[in-house]
Amino acid sequence: MPSSSSARPPIRFRGRSFLAVVLAPEAPVEAWLSDLDALVRRSPAFFAGRAVILDVSALAPTREALLALVAELAARAIPIMGLEGAGAAGLGAGLPPPLTGGRPGGEIPTPDQPAPPSPVPERPTTVGSLVLDTPVRSGQTILFPEGDVTVMGSVASGAEVIAGGSIHVYGALRGRAIAGAAGSPNARIVCSRFEPELLAIDGLYRIADDIDPALRGKPVHVWLDGDAMRMAVLD
Structure with missing residues (x-):
């Protein structure tokens, strides 16, 4: 049982x-x-x-x-x-935690202030993908929350690629690949040589020790099936 x-x-x-x-x-x-x-x-x-x-x-x-x-x-x-x-x-007990890195927002009207006129919304500029023609070296972090990331070379051990959408690596994936970071459970990770340190899709993580050794070194496709991460060798 x-x-x-x-x-x-x-x-x-x-x-x-x-x-x-x-x-x-x-x-x-x-x-x-x-x-x-x-x-x-x-x-x-x-x-x-x-x-x-x-x-x-x-x-x-x-x-x-x-x-x-x-x-x-x-x-x-x-x-x-x-x-x-x-x-x-x-710093210390009895006080709220210190915060850094906050970005200013608009004024919030107080009860004796009229609400500001609503601005005309701008048409968002959507960039669907980022293509990297060079390998991602150890220590580098590629962050692209707007969409997919395609790496024409390899992702070295100690490197990290974070994408709002899917991640495609045409070389070896030896570092960390974090797809679906913008909350996309349909994101996928595809690579030509599968040797990752860590994988993640939409917040679901898998470290190297939890990956089937039979997949290492092969072209692999990774996706989510509900709360399970699936991996399969590409034909």
């Missing part, structure tokens, strides 16, 4: 984006908190269900001041999911 662990579905890793509100307090903090209280009185549900980031780059607070500010916001039912601009003061 198979063990319960063998029947468990594989673990998937996915990226996900959320719109967050960024609070950027200014000195004096007491006056800023008073303005915040006035906003909450006008719209008590303004922060309900919103992810909130606290950007303290304009304050350069000490750790004690930062703890006090986070506590003041928590008392107003504004939980902080992350900190920006806190430096060393933002």
Whole structure:
């Protein structure tokens, strides 16, 4: 009888984006908190269900001041999911995790502000594929979330190719191939010589130790069948 662990579905890793509100307090903090209280009185549900980031780059607070500010916001039912601009003061227990690399978004109107006019949506520019005429060397990472990646040469051990769609390697695949990174379960991985360190399609991973040794060195096609990763030798 198979063990319960063998029947468990594989673990998937996915990226996900959320719109967050960024609070950027200014000195004096007491006056800023008073303005915040006035906003909450006008719209008590303004922060309900919103992810909130606290950007303290304009304050350069000490750790004690930062703890006090986070506590003041928590008392107003504004939980902080992350900190920006806190430096060393933002590290340690009792504080939200530090965040970096956020990209600015549009203004979110407060209750006393009219909503900005909706911009005319631009027609997206879609690039369907990326073709590499040279091999991917060890240590290189090729990231192309917009579509398929085709490598006319080989992908060396220690190299990585990440594609929003499928990955085609006309030489040897010795590195890592991560297809369907944009959430495409129909993505595929095809190579002429199969020697990968790691494979992934739509968040489902397989490392070299879990790959049938009989497939190594052969032309192979990899795809998803539900929650299972299938591999077959190409005729």
